[in-house]
Amino acid sequence: MALQAIAFYLLAAVTIGAGLLVVTARNPVHSVLFLICAFFSAAGLFVMLGAEFLAMLLVVVYVGAVAVLFLFVVMMLDVDFSALRAGFVRYLPIGGLVALILVVEIVAVSASVASHGAAAGAAVLTPSHDITNAEAIGRVLYTDYVYFFQAAGLVLLVAMIGAIVLTLRHRAGVRRQNIAAQVARTPATGMRIVQIKSGEGLSE
Amino acid sequence: MDFYGALQVALPEAFLAVSALALLVLGAVTAARGAILVSVLAGVALLVAAVLAAVGPLGTAFSGGLVADNASAFAKVAIYAMSAVAVLLGAGWLERLKARQFEYPVLILLAAIGMGIMASSGDLISLYIGVELQSLALYVLAAFRRDDAKASEAGLKYFVLGALSSGLLLYGASLIYGFAGSVKFVDIAATVHAGAGTGVLFGLVFLICGLAFKVSAAPFHMWTPDVYEGAPTPVVAFFGAAPKLAAMVLFARALADAFSGAADQWRQVVIIIALASMLLGAFAGLVQKNLKRLWAYSSIANVGYALVGLSAGTREGYQSMLVFMVLYMIDVTGFFACLAALNRNGKPMETIDDMAGLMRERPGMALAMTAFAVSAIGFPPFSGFWAKFFVFKAILAAGYVQHALPVGLAVSVAVVGLVSSVVAAFYYLRLIKVMWFDPAPGAVDAAPADAKGIAYAAALFSFPVVMVGLPLLYPLAGVAAAAFGLG
Numbered sequence: 001m002a003l004q005a006i007a008f009y010l011l012a013a014v015t016i017g018a019g020l021l022v023v024t025a026r027n028p029v030h031s032v033l034f035l036i037c038a039f040f041s042a043a044g045l046f047v048m049l050g051a052e053f054l055a056m057l058l059v060v061v062y063v064g065a066v067a068v069l070f071l072f073v074v075m076m077l078d079v080d081f082s083a084l085r086a087g088f089v090r091y092l093p094i095g096g097l098v099a100l101i102l103v104v105e106i107v108a109v110s111a112s113v114a115s116h117g118a119a120a121g122a123a124v125l126t127p128s129h130d131i132t133n134a135e136a137i138g139r140v141l142y143t144d145y146v147y148f149f150q151a152a153g154l155v156l157l158v159a160m161i162g163a164i165v166l167t168l169r170h171r172a173g174v175r176r177q178n179i180a181a182q183v184a185r186t187p188a189t190g191m192r193i194v195q196i197k198s199g200e201g202l203s204e
Numbered sequence: 205m206d207f208y209g210a211l212q213v214a215l216p217e218a219f220l221a222v223s224a225l226a227l228l229v230l231g232a233v234t235a236a237r238g239a240i241l242v243s244v245l246a247g248v249a250l251l252v253a254a255v256l257a258a259v260g261p262l263g264t265a266f267s268g269g270l271v272a273d274n275a276s277a278f279a280k281v282a283i284y285a286m287s288a289v290a291v292l293l294g295a296g297w298l299e300r301l302k303a304r305q306f307e308y309p310v311l312i313l314l315a316a317i318g319m320g321i322m323a324s325s326g327d328l329i330s331l332y333i334g335v336e337l338q339s340l341a342l343y344v345l346a347a348f349r350r351d352d353a354k355a356s357e358a359g360l361k362y363f364v365l366g367a368l369s370s371g372l373l374l375y376g377a378s379l380i381y382g383f384a385g386s387v388k389f390v391d392i393a394a395t396v397h398a399g400a401g402t403g404v405l406f407g408l409v410f411l412i413c414g415l416a417f418k419v420s421a422a423p424f425h426m427w428t429p430d431v432y433e434g435a436p437t438p439v440v441a442f443f444g445a446a447p448k449l450a451a452m453v454l455f456a457r458a459l460a461d462a463f464s465g466a467a468d469q470w471r472q473v474v475i476i477i478a479l480a481s482m483l484l485g486a487f488a489g490l491v492q493k494n495l496k497r498l499w500a501y502s503s504i505a506n507v508g509y510a511l512v513g514l515s516a517g518t519r520e521g522y523q524s525m526l527v528f529m530v531l532y533m534i535d536v537t538g539f540f541a542c543l544a545a546l547n548r549n550g551k552p553m554e555t556i557d558d559m560a561g562l563m564r565e566r567p568g569m570a571l572a573m574t575a576f577a578v579s580a581i582g583f584p585p586f587s588g589f590w591a592k593f594f595v596f597k598a599i600l601a602a603g604y605v606q607h608a609l610p611v612g613l614a615v616s617v618a619v620v621g622l623v624s625s626v627v628a629a630f631y632y633l634r635l636i637k638v639m640w641f642d643p644a645p646g647a648v649d650a651a652p653a654d655a656k657g658i659a660y661a662a663a664l665f666s667f668p669v670v671m672v673g674l675p676l677l678y679p680l681a682g683v684a685a686a687a688f689g690l691g
Contacts, residue, residue: 147214147266151321151333154221155340158314161228162344165307166359 008048014041028074036067053134210265213272216257216280217320223249224313231306239304243295246309247288250316254284257320268388269330271457275526276324278684279453282530283323283446286537287316289658290442293541296654297438308348312442315341319450326461328377328387331454335373335418338450339366342443346435358434365427369417376410379403380462389462393689396465405469411458412473418451421511422480425504429492432500437552438655440496441540444503445533452510452529456522459514460688467517471609474515479620481508486624489631493555498631499539502580505628506532512617513595516602517609522685524594527678531591531670538662539576542569545655548648556635561644569651570639572663577632579666582625587670594678596621 018038025031039062046055073079131139141149196202211218223246231242257280262272291309298304318338325331343366347359381387383403384395396404417424432440459470485505492498510532513525546553546562546569553559562570579588596618603614651659665673 144267145269145329147210147269148329148333150221151317151330151337154224154314154317155333155337158311158337158340158344161307161311161314162340165305165311165344166347166350 004048008045011041011044011048014038015045028079029071032067032071032074035070036063039063039067051133053132053137056134209261209263210270212261213263213265214270215260216253216284217270217317219256220249220253220284220313220317220320223253224310224317227306227313228310231310234306236304236306239298239306240295242306243291243309246313247291247295249313250284250288250291253316253320254281254288257281257284264326268326268390270321271324271326271461273324273687275453275457275684275687276320278526278680279323279449280320282533283319283450284316286446286449286533287312287319287442289537290438290446292654293438293441293537293544293658296652297436297544300652303349305348308345311341311345315345315442315447319446322450322454323457325454325457326389328381328389331458332370332373332377334454335451336370338447339370339418342447345439345442346431348439349436352436354434355436356434358431361434362427362431365417369414369424371414372410372417373414376407376412376414379407379410381407383407389458389689392462393464396463398465400463400466400469405466408463408466408470409473412455412470412477415451415455415458416477419448419455419507419511420500420504421477421507422484422504423477425481425484428504429497429500432496432503433494437496437540437544441537441544444499444536444540448503448507449529449533452507452514452525456514456525456688459517460522460690464690467608471515471517474511475613475617478508478511478515479617481505481511482621482624483508486627489628492631493557495543495554495556495559495635498556498635499536502628503536505624506536506580508624509592509595509621512599512621515609515617516599516614517690518598518602518606519682519685519688519690520601520606521595521598522688522690523678523681524598526681526684527594527674528591530677530681531587534662534665535576535579535588538572538659538666541655541658541662542573542576545569545651545659546648548646550649553648556638559635559639560642562639562648565644565648566651569648569656569659572659573639574636575663575666577635581629581632585667585671587666587674590670590674592621592625 015038018034018041021034022031022038025034039058043055043058043063046052046058194202227242227246227249230245231238234241257272257277260272260277262274262277264271291312294308294312298308315338318334318336318341321330321334322338323334325334343359343363346362347356349355377387380392383401384392386392386395392404400408413424417427420428432444435443459467459474463470481504485501485503485508489498489501489505492501506528510525510528513521513523513528515521516524543552543554546558546566548558559573562573575586579586582588582592584590584593599614599618602608603611
């Protein structure tokens, strides 16, 4: 039990600390790296809750795809982050207000859930110890929900086709390597012998 | 139900999905040369899917996510047939532009799958996935001419506002799930019958807002005029028709299957949306110069009339809504086929003034457009008259005969509908006047055969074929409306 408590406090402290560093770090690349760190420790928290599938998703999707995408954007695009941060003090009051509203809402929802308000109608699921939760999700995802799974796949396919249709351009005048043409070259087609009169150049 | 049985119920969508994938591969292999072949095959696939939907087994599959009943069969036949028309119109258009892109018919196929999922959705997840699949394909189609600044603007605007409406829809769905404890329409209906709490009703209002966005009903219509104006005309012919029917059927399904116990509550919201749409469509259309914008406002008004049928909340009301949408779809496709066909010196004719002297230049096209305008006014015996007639009859019957809503309310909704259609008559009549009596500024180019054929077929349907078709269509819509779980 003590080990679990130590692990929890360690992971929680790292998550909050990394989260703070994400918004305070001067270098945007460091921010993204701290974000990855925060994701990893949040995944650790999920494992401690027994939700190892969520932990895997967090690592695979957020660390593997989203954070790396951020890193690419930060490094490839020339975004002036000091300019973005310039209005920090000016927007502090309104930002603080939004944060306050969010905190009040979180407290209200938590209180409502604690008193069995909103979710009273739903049956409480009891965790099964026989199967892992990845397996439990897989069992319904590919049976009961296979229709939604496939339809969601089609949505992603449309997104992919759309990205290609709207961005792929076949430019005229691009010289691509044509190996067959290169191999088929003979001295007769590749070379021209010209007699140049002395004192004159050759203009092409 | 075992997986094989479920697959049979989902056969039209499964067939379309497999065809879309196969055509995508075929298109990628043959590139520009195979674009026509891909279009033809896509049209054939849509027609086959329409037949499969008509004759396929009925039932519920995939743990309630997919419901194949008479209503979904009716809607799917209409949706797939109209999508096939859009493939034909688009193929001719791309061919004339020398932009042979095989993605166009494939995207229409994928949008049609989304519409099929919408028409037969049995829970909130398939509702959302269907809407998203359909709209995502439409966003891309709207921006298909990516070098055209207006089309890109239309696509972006459609995308941003569509994402906003999806947010509203999801927010409503999450509230309903939270308070009803299930995503399935059957379970939600049981909860609502036991007593609809504030939370569920709150979710319902958000759901209605999201769906109103998709059918472009006021006050969620802002995207419509800009998108109609900017998007290519054949694309507008597509998304002015089939997606509207799919969204209306989804609307009807969500309200009747899941929330029939809260009919008094949602009726207020739907009536407000319907009144706002009819009035806004009529009055805002008066100042429009561009015909595509004008028909966008006309579509807002027409969705208002369809929503009147929905707000009756009776079987007859749903029946009239289905008949209205089918007749409207044919008219609007024909009208945009006319616009796609008409060019003056190579420039598309898009404003009312461009149509001057069309009667002398191209009498056939002018007669077809006159038929659509007269039908849109609601002049008997054109199809638009019958569409409105059944809707108003249904709302009045709901007040006087079934006592589903107060008589005063039913009468005032019908009166507002009539007044707004009289106001809207002004702009349709102006179009007719310009076409028939104003002098022509120059020669009109010859119309391409495919667009002309679609326009003439739709105009002939509007009158006189409707007189033969309606006695068949009306009972079919009645059978379809009976499938909705109205109380």
